[in-house]
Amino acid sequence: MNALTTFDVGYDVPARPGDALDTVQTPALVIDLDAFERNLERLRAAADAMGVRLRPHAKTHKSADIARIQMERGGACGISCQKVSEAEALVRAGIDDILVANEVRDPAKLDRIGRLALEARIILCVDDAEALPDLARATSRHGSTLEVLVEIDCGAGRCGISPGEPARDLALRIAETPGLVFAGLQAYHGPAQHIADPSERRAAIAKAVVSTERTVSLLAEVGLSCAIVGGAGTGSFPLEGGSGVYNELQCGSYVFMDADYERVRTEDGGRPGGFENALFVLTSVMSRPAQGRAVCDAGLKSLSTDSGLPRVFDREGVAYVGVSDEHGSLSDPGDTLRVNDRIRLVPGHCDPTCNLHDWYVCVRNGRVEALWPVTARGKSW
């Protein structure tokens, strides 16, 4: 085997800066930089207009480059992530204000987060008073301080303590625990992000706002103020942002969009936030076995189908109709496709799709401008 003195295009990286888009080795994860930058600006402007802060969710992109751009140019006060290892990856890359928008209970993970809090502002969610002794031990061992949000179940039915009195009582326990600072509420309603119908979505978030507001009031009565009342996502952020109750938005998918969020509509029939498609899986036609159909090289190992099959972006009449591990079946009734044609697919769900790839191929005007690593790919620990 020949020694490799440089990165091999196709083995180590899908392309090099300067390459034309149609020479990128496929399947590859492609960012349209112009669209990406417009999406950044759209949410920044919307948050400014509503007078709320942005803490974009890095679980979407897992990229230190994108997190840095969100902080420097996208109006972000900090970054959200979901796992300790994501936070570690981001802190190593210089991000210094991170919310782990999740519960962490394993003592070994809490030890890591206690250590990480020496390097950056770290905020963590808690939904159970039994977690507090382990958190206190971790901060004490490292001489660090953790900010803590009480996660309330405001309708999502996943993690979170009940809003109101139970949340207030947990906050009081946090406030008296050494090494911990009570910092506010985590009130994220995940399923509501994906409700396609605007009035149903509005009703779900209205309920979440009511329980969150009541909890904030109960906390104020016992002298606890919420520096952060956080939540919201790409599907619902104008509702939380305009509620007067939330002060930090945690949208993630807005930078990219995906086929699932395309189905979420506003009252006037548009997309929430007006976000446009900035993320694609670039694929190549590899077989034309019969009239009316073709096979491309992007399957389950290049795109996640948990929220449906991908949408073919720029080929009229062509549809992605079947997926296997490394193949996509395309219907092409007009027989327009040729072998080696490149096609851009809008993934069904951007977050788990990005987590499959090692690189973002960043494109402008049909040329590769940069390669960004998917810094925290696979960091689910």
Add this chain to the structure above:
Amino acid sequence: MNALTTFDVGYDVPARPGDALDTVQTPALVIDLDAFERNLERLRAAADAMGVRLRPHAKTHKSADIARIQMERGGACGISCQKVSEAEALVRAGIDDILVANEVRDPAKLDRIGRLALEARIILCVDDAEALPDLARATSRHGSTLEVLVEIDCGAGRCGISPGEPARDLALRIAETPGLVFAGLQAYHGPAQHIADPSERRAAIAKAVVSTERTVSLLAEVGLSCAIVGGAGTGSFPLEGGSGVYNELQCGSYVFMDADYERVRTEDGGRPGGFENALFVLTSVMSRPAQGRAVCDAGLKSLSTDSGLPRVFDREGVAYVGVSDEHGSLSDPGDTLRVNDRIRLVPGHCDPTCNLHDWYVCVRNGRVEALWPVTARGKSW
């Protein structure tokens, strides 16, 4: 940030050899080595008894360590894979006999495979005579030789030329192309692997055998013999292996099993091959927000749900009922789960699940015996 002089457990690796299973950082991909070795032996013995060769599919595990074990102890004559970059990863790790059981059409990829054929025996599939000039150029440029199988569509409806005369004519073209050696037929019926009902599965494979046999005969009439008649998978291999037509089996999932293959039954109600569960996603309970339910830390970024939700392996009464990016919702009607409990999940589909992880944590008698990298993770190019 402190310098890291060794791998950090939890950030870089999920565990170290010698660790107890219940201290492994989760979510983690775990191999039960005893079950894995028994599965290896089961298929080796079955192939021996049928007098056919084994060329196990590495698209399941993407691991050079497992490929090597399959060659050294599992009776494999070589390895199958699906993509050029998988083949490159395996050749770099010393595997010297590889079938890319797929079409490759991009000239840059063909150049890579032409170069790779200097280092190992490389066999490739073709379903279109238009591919041959590019293949010839790639071998000529590197002074290498490629063995080529004609892929026939024996019922799967994906890639592959029609069996019979079209396949024969393509084989003749291959045989006269410089740098290429006609090596036989690729006759894999993917969908048949997953037909739960044994008689329906038998009927589908019987049709595949008929078209394959007829093609072999037509080839013999023009003086072309098939060194390889390959195909079959974990769901159907006794049928192809016992057909007298196929001589190489390409089973992949047999080493691990998954929840989808558990639904595939033999006539006597057993599992094909008698394979047992050797692969698990180890997860931890991270929240007990309400009676009757719990939340664990393995979601879409740790397991693929394309073939359904995972099965809870060793917790009576507990079920995995909902998935989000980094969470799994568990129903636990008996309230038996405690925070930080470890649970083993049988993934719905092993191949794309393995592709999410960087490491296999190999366990015997409750202790970590080895860590194996997922060598070709993300290698879909």
